[in-house]
Every structure is written in structure tokens, then in C-alpha cells.
Amino acid sequence: MEEQIAELMAQVAALEMKAGTTNTIFAETYYYLSIPLMILIHAGFLAYEMGASRMKNVLSSGVKNILAFAFMLPTFWYFGWWIYWGFPTGLTFSAGPVGISGGEYASSIALPWVEYMGPNIADNASGVFWGAFAMFAATTASIMSGALIERIQTVGFVILAIVLGSFAWVVAAAWGWHADGWLVTQWGVHDFGAAGLVHAVAGFFALGVLINLGPRIGKFNDDGTANHIAGHNMPLTCVGLMLIIAGFWGFLMACVIVPGEAWSWYPDKFATIYGTPITLSALGFNILMGMAGGTIGAWMMTRDPFWMMSGMLAGIIATASGLDIYWPGLAFLVAFGAGVILAPAAKMLERRGIDDAVGAVTVHGTIGIYGVVALGVFASGFPALQGEGAPTISLIGQIVGAIVFLLLGLVPGYVVSLILSKLGMLRVPAGAEEHGLDPVKVASAAYPEGIPASAAPAE
Amino acid sequence: MGFPFETADWAVVEGAMYMGAGGGSPFFYTLLSAIACVAALWIGNRKEHSLYEHYK
Numbered sequence: 001m002e003e004q005i006a007e008l009m010a011q012v013a014a015l016e017m018k019a020g021t022t023n024t025i026f027a028e029t030y031y032y033l034s035i036p037l038m039i040l041i042h043a044g045f046l047a048y049e050m051g052a053s054r055m056k057n058v059l060s061s062g063v064k065n066i067l068a069f070a071f072m073l074p075t076f077w078y079f080g081w082w083i084y085w086g087f088p089t090g091l092t093f094s095a096g097p098v099g100i101s102g103g104e105y106a107s108s109i110a111l112p113w114v115e116y117m118g119p120n121i122a123d124n125a126s127g128v129f130w131g132a133f134a135m136f137a138a139t140t141a142s143i144m145s146g147a148l149i150e151r152i153q154t155v156g157f158v159i160l161a162i163v164l165g166s167f168a169w170v171v172a173a174a175w176g177w178h179a180d181g182w183l184v185t186q187w188g189v190h191d192f193g194a195a196g197l198v199h200a201v202a203g204f205f206a207l208g209v210l211i212n213l214g215p216r217i218g219k220f221n222d223d224g225t226a227n228h229i230a231g232h233n234m235p236l237t238c239v240g241l242m243l244i245i246a247g248f249w250g251f252l253m254a255c256v257i258v259p260g261e262a263w264s265w266y267p268d269k270f271a272t273i274y275g276t277p278i279t280l281s282a283l284g285f286n287i288l289m290g291m292a293g294g295t296i297g298a299w300m301m302t303r304d305p306f307w308m309m310s311g312m313l314a315g316i317i318a319t320a321s322g323l324d325i326y327w328p329g330l331a332f333l334v335a336f337g338a339g340v341i342l343a344p345a346a347k348m349l350e351r352r353g354i355d356d357a358v359g360a361v362t363v364h365g366t367i368g369i370y371g372v373v374a375l376g377v378f379a380s381g382f383p384a385l386q387g388e389g390a391p392t393i394s395l396i397g398q399i400v401g402a403i404v405f406l407l408l409g410l411v412p413g414y415v416v417s418l419i420l421s422k423l424g425m426l427r428v429p430a431g432a433e434e435h436g437l438d439p440v441k442v443a444s445a446a447y448p449e450g451i452p453a454s455a456a457p458a459e
Numbered sequence: 460m461g462f463p464f465e466t467a468d469w470a471v472v473e474g475a476m477y478m479g480a481g482g483g484s485p486f487f488y489t490l491l492s493a494i495a496c497v498a499a500l501w502i503g504n505r506k507e508h509s510l511y512e513h514y515k
Contacts (some may be wrong), residue, residue, distance in 0.1 A: 118475065347482075
């Protein structure tokens with residue numbers, strides 16, 4: 001009998017070990033696969049802004065987007081990841097209530113030369129988490145990139161991208177997207193899918209840069225009225241937007257904490273980064289309904305495929321803060337509202353002399369803020385964080401969060417671009433802009449044989 | 460720990476398995492790579508400005 005019990009115990013132990021291994025492999029694979037999905041976002045932004053550029057600037061727009069992605073990865077490895085773990089309680093670098101923050105903790109896990117920041121057989125989490133966050137960082141740079149096309153210097157832009165992607169949004173994430181973040185613990189800020197801390201920060205950072213960068217030559221007339229500067233390839237732009245949207249499924253998937261690991265919130269269910277429960281099915285319902293609402297709202301207002309596709313993206317952004325708890329019908333309505341206000345909000349910005357070439361400030365900045373505040377309207381009273389006595393979501397808390405996110409984008413964007421402008425590193429010379437940036441500084445041509453026009457139909 | 464050259468067997472490795480683990484070289488390579496990034500930006504900026512010279 002004792003032998004049988006011992007044998008049974010050994011079998012249970014073996015099964016537990018196998019189950020644990022399977023769970024660990026699932027968790028690591030889950031985040032690993034979110035990375036190439038998020039790279040689709042960058043393929044999308046690349047196509048989007050190259051399509052929105054005139055033929056003389058196509059590759060120049062692409063080069064700066066590619067470079068921003070490349071510089072984001074090492075700089076996020078050098079200091080961005082440390083900032084996320086070091087800053088949650090503010091500027092004190094002290095540990096928060098959950099105990100996974102502060103300068104000492106960050107230095108033990110996130111300095112680039114510690115054992116968790118490279119290949120480690122005992123650590124199946126750090127690399128894939130870091131990779132997913134690095135993709136969030138690169139997304140912020142890509143959001144800004146499109147707004148500035150056809151007149152910004154390449155290296156100046158890369159410096160701005162590093163400040164945004166490896167510093168500004170990371171501070172926002174530490175404060176509002178971390179269980180120890182002071183916006184979460186003190187104000188109950190809830191921003192599951194990063195409408196505020198990624199989109200609004202990036203959108204308003206772009207606005208800060210645009211104020212110093214100025215409009216493209218020919219954008220505004222002497223009387224202040226605006227001219228439409230059409231990109232050379234609207235289909236490429238629309239396909240780019242669809243790729244961005246596909247990539248955002250990876251982005252939102254990576255916002256989920258999988259169960260069953262030592263660092264998980266639960267042994268048996270998915271959680272948000274705040275430890276509140278979520279399912280991938282919730283994302284299935286609400287992302288799709290948000291996409292539909294934003295598209296239909298924008299179509300109703302503009303009938304323009306550019307704004308329809310932007311509306312689809314705006315629908316996701318508008319609902320991102322509460323994708324875990326929206327009812328799909330409400331998600332549709334919130335997204336529909338975003339689609340409706342999208343084009344008028346962009347026009348309003350244009351009337352103030354801001355030349356945002358792709359509407360990034362509106363789609364990501366304005367709609368990001370709208371999404372954060374909308375959750376405060378509809379979800380007040382829901383727990384913002386897991387645990388007894390956890391703070392709850394409130395309209396005031398969401399408004400405070402929205403203001404902080406806006407300022408974390410706008411202020412560094414304005415200040416750093418002003419410094420770059422003083423150093424002569426922000427805007428290209430007028431002669432180069434008029435000639436076209438591709439022939440001035442790109443070593444290859446986008447269309448060396450031109451684009452043949454359609455043949456006239458036979459008479 | 461890196462690779463245990465004494466035993467030449469990965470089976471005994473239970474933690475860090477990269478080159479130079481536990482020593483000073485990870486910091487050194489981090490520093491060098493950061494310098495490479497700064498140098499690339501510096502050189503890239505100088506080159507970019509030289510290309511703008513004809514259009515000022």
C-alpha cells in the first residue's frame with residue numbers, strides 16, 4: 001500500500017512538473033508572439049506615412065521611421081526599462097505598496113548588465129516582457145513620425161523619438177500602468193490598453209514638436225486658410241492603417257498578464273496589468289466592436305477612406321482604456337463618438353496653423369484623451385486595481401490621468417524640439433524641402449522608372 | 460555563470476548563460492554599444508548637414 005501511495009505521489013509530482021513546464025512555455029510563447037504582431041504596427045506606419053508623402057519625400061519618410069525603430073531598442077534596453085520599474089511612486093524612487101518598484105528594485109532587475117537582461121536559463125519572462133514593452137516604445141515613436149513628415153531632419157527626429165519612446169511614455173507607464181504607479185494607487189486611474197499613456201502621450205508629444213517645427217511650405221495661404229497636400233499613394237496609406245490595426249491585436253494581447261507563473265496575478269485566469277480580471281474573449285468582443293464603431297462614425301462624417309481607416313484605429317484607441325470591462329454595445333457607441341469627432345477635431349487643429357500631415361495628434365492625442373475620460377464617465381466605481389481596499393475608477397481620477405498624460409507628452413515634445421531648433425537640428429532648409437528630401441539625402445530612389453499613368457481606353 | 464568550461468556540460472547551468480556572465484564584460488559591452496549609438500548619431504548629423512549645404 002505504502003509503495004502504491006509513493007508511486008502515486010511520484011506520478012503527481014511528475015505531472016505537476018510537466019504542467020508547470022507547459023504553463024511556463026505557454027507564457028513565454030504568448031509574449032514572444034506578441035512581438036512580431038506588434039512589428040506589424042511598424043510595417044503599417046511605414047506604409048502609412050510613405051503613402052502620405054509626396055513622391056519626392058517617400059523614402060526620406062521611410063528612413064526616419066526605420067531609424068526610430070532601430071534606435072528605440074538599444075535605448076529602451078539602456079534606460080527605458082529601468083525607468084518603468086524605478087519611477088512608479090513618482091520621483092522618490094521608493095518602493096510602492098506591491099513592492100515591485102523603486103530605484104533599488106529597478107537596479108536589481110533592469111540595468112542592462114544584470115543577469116535578467118540577457119540569456120538566462122532560469123528566466124523565461126524578462127526578455128519577452130522587455131521585448132513587448134520595447135515594441136510599445138517604438139509604437140510611440142511611429143505615432144509621432146507621420147505628423148512630422150516632409151520637413152524634419154533625420155537625426156533631430158531620432159533624438160525626439162528616443163526622448164519620447166525611452167523616456168516620456170515610460171514615465172507615463174510607470175505612473176499609470178503599474179500596480180505601484182501613483183496615478184493608480186492614489187487616483188484609481190485605469191488605462192488597460194494604453195489610450196492615454198501610449199496614444200495621448202505620443203500624440204501630444206507630436207503636437208509639442210509641431211509647434212516648433214512649423215507647417216510644410218505651401219500648406220497655409222497668407223490669409224491663414226489651409227491647402228490640402230495630398231500624399232502620393234492613398235491605397236498604400238490605407239493598407240498601412242490596416243496593418244497598424246492588425247498589429248494592435250498584438251499590442252493589446254501583450255497588455256494581458258497570463259496566469260500560473262510566479263509573477264502572475266492569478267493561478268487560473270488572465271489579468272490586466274492592474275491585476276483585475278480579463279479574458280481574451282473580452283478583447284475579441286470589444287476591439288472588433290470598437291473598430292466598427294469608429295469606422296462607421298468617420299464614414300458618416302466624411303465618406304473619405306483615409307478618415308474611415310483612421311476612424312477604425314480611433315475606435316480601438318477610444319475604447320482601449322476599458323476593453324476589459326466595456327459592454328460591446330457601449331464600446332461601439334464610444335468608438336462611434338470617436339469616429340464622429342475625428343475629422344472636425346483635425347480641422348480645428350489645422351485652423352490653428354498646425355500642419356499634422358497624417359492626423360496623428362487627433363487620432364492618437366485627442367482620441368486617447370477622449371478614451372481615458374470616457375471610461376471615467378461609464379465605469380465609475382469599478383475597482384481600478386486588484387486587492388482589498390483597492391482604489392476605484394472615477395471621472396475625476398480619469399481626468400487627472402488624462403491631464404498628466406497630456407503634459408507628459410506635450411511638455412518634453414515642446415522643450416526638446418525647441419532645443420533642437422536652436423541647435424539647427426530640427427527643420428531642413430527651405431531649399432531642400434522644395435527640392436524634395438529623397439534627392440537631397442537618400443541614397444536610392446522610390447520609383448526610378450516613375451509610376452506609369454493608366455492607358456487611355458481604346459476609342 | 461556562462462558556459463562551465465571546467466565541466467563542459469550545459470546541464471549544470473542554472474542561471475545566466477551569456478558570455479561574460481558574472482564578470483565585467485557585460486558592462487563594458489553595454490558602454491561600447493552606447494558609444495556606438497552616440498557616434499552614429501553624431502556622424503549621421505554631420506553628414507546630413509553637409510548634404511543640406513547646397514540648399515541653404
